[in-house]
Structure formats: C-alpha cells, structure tokens
Amino acid sequence: MKKNLSGLIMLLLLTLHVAGQKTMTYEAKDSGLAVPRVNNDEAVVIISSPDLYELSFESTMDKAVNHYNTVNESSYNYYFLKFTAGDLYRGRKLEIKVDGYDKTVIPIPLKAKEVLSFYVYDPDGMVGVGCYFQNRNEGNDFFEKAMYVEAKEKYKLALECTDKPEENDVAKRIEDADMCTFLRRKADNAFSATNYEEAEEYYKEVLSINANDEYCTTRVADCEEAFANISRKVYGVVVNRDHEPLAKVEIKGAVPGAKKNKYVGEKSIGFTDENGQYAILLKQQYDVIEFSTPLYKKVYMEIPRDSVNRVDISMKPANAIQGISIGNAILNTLNEEN
Known part of the structure; x- marks a missing residue:
C-alpha cells in the first residue's frame, strides 16, 4: 500500500512538473561579436540569451557539444559553440535546455567556416524580448488581472513597434479586451436592475474569454445567491x-x-x-x-x-x-x- 501511494505521489509530482513547463523561442540574429578563427572543416554557432537563464546544449549528431566560450555583455550571455561541418551532418539540430522550460530545438545546417547566431528568449517574459513582446506581454499581464483598458493600451503600443512580427495575435487580444469591457458593463447594468439571470450569463461570457477575471467570478456567485433568495x-x-x-x-x-x-x-x-x-x-x-x-x-x-x-x-x-x-x-x- 505504501509503495503504491509513493508511486502515485511521484506520478502526481511529475505531472505537475510537466504541466508547469514553459516554452522558449528563438530568432536568427547577428551577434556583433568577433569570432575566433576555425579550422577548414569547422563552423561556429553563437547563442545569445538574457543572463537570467542558464543554457545547456546537446546535438542530435555529436556525442558532445564543443562549448568553448561564454561572454557576458550588457546583461546578456553569449555562448560560443564549435561544430564539425560537412555533408555527413545534414539534418543536425541543436537542443537547448533551460530549467523550467521545454527543450528548444534549432536546425543548424552548417557549412565550413560558417557562423550562425541565434537569440533565445521567453516570449512571455518581460526581459530581453524587444519592444513588441515587451508591450504584448505587459498587456497580457494586465488582461489576466482584468485591467482591460490598460491591456488595450499596451497592445496598441505593441502594434506600433518596429520589431512586430508580420503574423501576430494583438488585434485579436484588443478585440477580446473590448468585448470583456462591453460584457462587464452589460452585466453590471443587468445586476443593478435585479435581472440576475441575465447578469450571470454576461459575467460567464466574460469568464469564457478570461477565466482569471476574479471580479466576474465573484459576481456569478452573487447572482446565484441573489437569484435564490428572491x-x-x-x-x-x-x-x-x-x-x-x-x-x-x-x-x-x-x-x-x-x-x-x-x-x-x-x-x-x-x-x-x-x-x-x-x-x-x-x-x-x-x-x-x-x-x-x-x-x-x-x-x-x-x-x-x-x-x-x-x-x-x-x-x-x-x-x-x-x-x-x-x-x-x-x-x-x-x-x-x-
């Protein structure tokens, strides 16, 4: 019995750990740093990231990654990796591990004496993510707190950023913020008029868009209590x-x-x-x-x-x-x- 219970607890902890994992993303960039000379059959990959994270590396085609140098500059870490290039290594991928995040996989089709540079970051973080993601993520933070006016302002700033991706979800997020504001207003008006059934439906519509809206969660309970007491x-x-x-x-x-x-x-x-x-x-x-x-x-x-x-x-x-x-x-x- 104790053995089964211990196994169940371990399984639960593992499930919670996996469920709590986040995702890093990457984009190709010029590091702007000098690269040392390499042999004729070698190539270099430079990985940069905010120094909040500690990165480790594995390769799908190498027994070990030759991580030969790390440079810290202006709150960023630059990791210098050296690989043997050539046709035998077609399809090679670099796997990057960060505690608390899913593994990030970057294809690196290297040619001899080539230098590739990638920037790795948390797209939902607040540090080192550029103008667009900074404002988008701050907007998301306001949205989760049901501060829809503030969220909309941040989303509008994100749309003005020069590093805005061509495909993005900010327009939809602005639409959601406007809809939540509209539905909450209708719900509050219905509640004030003692139309508790109608008010509850509007509050629930808000929660279908933003489940973290604590005000609407409380109001749903208020509607049910008021409705039951009439x-x-x-x-x-x-x-x-x-x-x-x-x-x-x-x-x-x-x-x-x-x-x-x-x-x-x-x-x-x-x-x-x-x-x-x-x-x-x-x-x-x-x-x-x-x-x-x-x-x-x-x-x-x-x-x-x-x-x-x-x-x-x-x-x-x-x-x-x-x-x-x-x-x-x-x-x-x-x-x-x-």
Whole structure:
C-alpha cells in the first residue's frame, strides 16, 4: 500500500512538473561579436540569451557539444559553440535546455567556416524580448488581472513597434479586451436592475474569454445567491375530483430532473389548510411545485417566474383507492339488483 501511494505521489509530482513547463523561442540574429578563427572543416554557432537563464546544449549528431566560450555583455550571455561541418551532418539540430522550460530545438545546417547566431528568449517574459513582446506581454499581464483598458493600451503600443512580427495575435487580444469591457458593463447594468439571470450569463461570457477575471467570478456567485433568495408568491386551492377541499396536502419545491416528467430536490415548503387553501413563498431555485397527500396521486406543476401566481389543483385518487371505490360501486349495483 505504501509503495503504491509513493508511486502515485511521484506520478502526481511529475505531472505537475510537466504541466508547469514553459516554452522558449528563438530568432536568427547577428551577434556583433568577433569570432575566433576555425579550422577548414569547422563552423561556429553563437547563442545569445538574457543572463537570467542558464543554457545547456546537446546535438542530435555529436556525442558532445564543443562549448568553448561564454561572454557576458550588457546583461546578456553569449555562448560560443564549435561544430564539425560537412555533408555527413545534414539534418543536425541543436537542443537547448533551460530549467523550467521545454527543450528548444534549432536546425543548424552548417557549412565550413560558417557562423550562425541565434537569440533565445521567453516570449512571455518581460526581459530581453524587444519592444513588441515587451508591450504584448505587459498587456497580457494586465488582461489576466482584468485591467482591460490598460491591456488595450499596451497592445496598441505593441502594434506600433518596429520589431512586430508580420503574423501576430494583438488585434485579436484588443478585440477580446473590448468585448470583456462591453460584457462587464452589460452585466453590471443587468445586476443593478435585479435581472440576475441575465447578469450571470454576461459575467460567464466574460469568464469564457478570461477565466482569471476574479471580479466576474465573484459576481456569478452573487447572482446565484441573489437569484435564490428572491421568492415568488404562489397561492390557490387544492380539491379532489368532486371539488371537495383537501386539507393537509403537503407542498414541496422541486426542479426538473434529467429524465422527462421526473423531478428532484423536493423540499417541503407548506401544507393546505382545512379549506384546501395554501399560500407559499417559492424561492427562485425551484421551478416546480409538488402536491402530495396519502390516497391521492402526486401532482407536479411548473411555476412561471412571475412574482405572484395562482395555481388551483384537482387531485385524483391513487389507483388502489380508485379500485376500491369502483369495486364498492359494483357491489352496490349488484345488491340493488338482488
């Protein structure tokens, strides 16, 4: 048992570790640094990155990567790697590892005496990512905090950056920020007007775009609580099929079940008086009233969401009682004939 539990814990920790991994990206750049001479069959790869990260390297076609120098300059690290070039190494890829990130793989089709340079960075980070990613990522940070106006301003700045990629998602992010602002305004207006169902739907639409919007999450709970606490007045009279009042008929609140004509969540909320009359306050959480009493079939009535509803009920005898009544009627007829 202990062994199985330990294995389960290890599996959980591994799953959490994998789920928490982030991704680095890269782009080709001129390092601007001097490169030492190399042999006729060698080539150099320079990897630069913010010095926040410590990089390690592996190659798909070399037993070990010849990492022969590292230079730190202006908060950036420059890693100098040397490889043997040639046709035998076609398809070679450089694998870069950083703690907390997925492995970054860069194809390096090297020619002799060639120098390739790549910049490796976290596209969702805030350091060393250039104008576009800096503003985009700051916009994302504001968006997650549901600060949609501030997020939109950062996204607009990102679109003005000269290093903006041709294909980017900023226009869609601006659209999302505008939509969240619009939906929150409609939700707040509906909530103020006590239209809690409508308000809840709008708040949930915001959460479908930004699940981190804590304000909307709280407001959804507020809507459900306010909605449940609003009561409707329901009154009327309960009689049998001979129009005689039925006293002590129990009245229960219920909700429709998964199957047709099935109801669940019954809770007693009152009884009819000696004249078969009743008047109850039905909470919004219930859409159905159940009327039940011994010897009679249960009756279910769906109640509109109006503030006041009159519901009169006629109850039929249960099958066994109905059978006894029919039997008695037959016996009486036979006795009269005799």
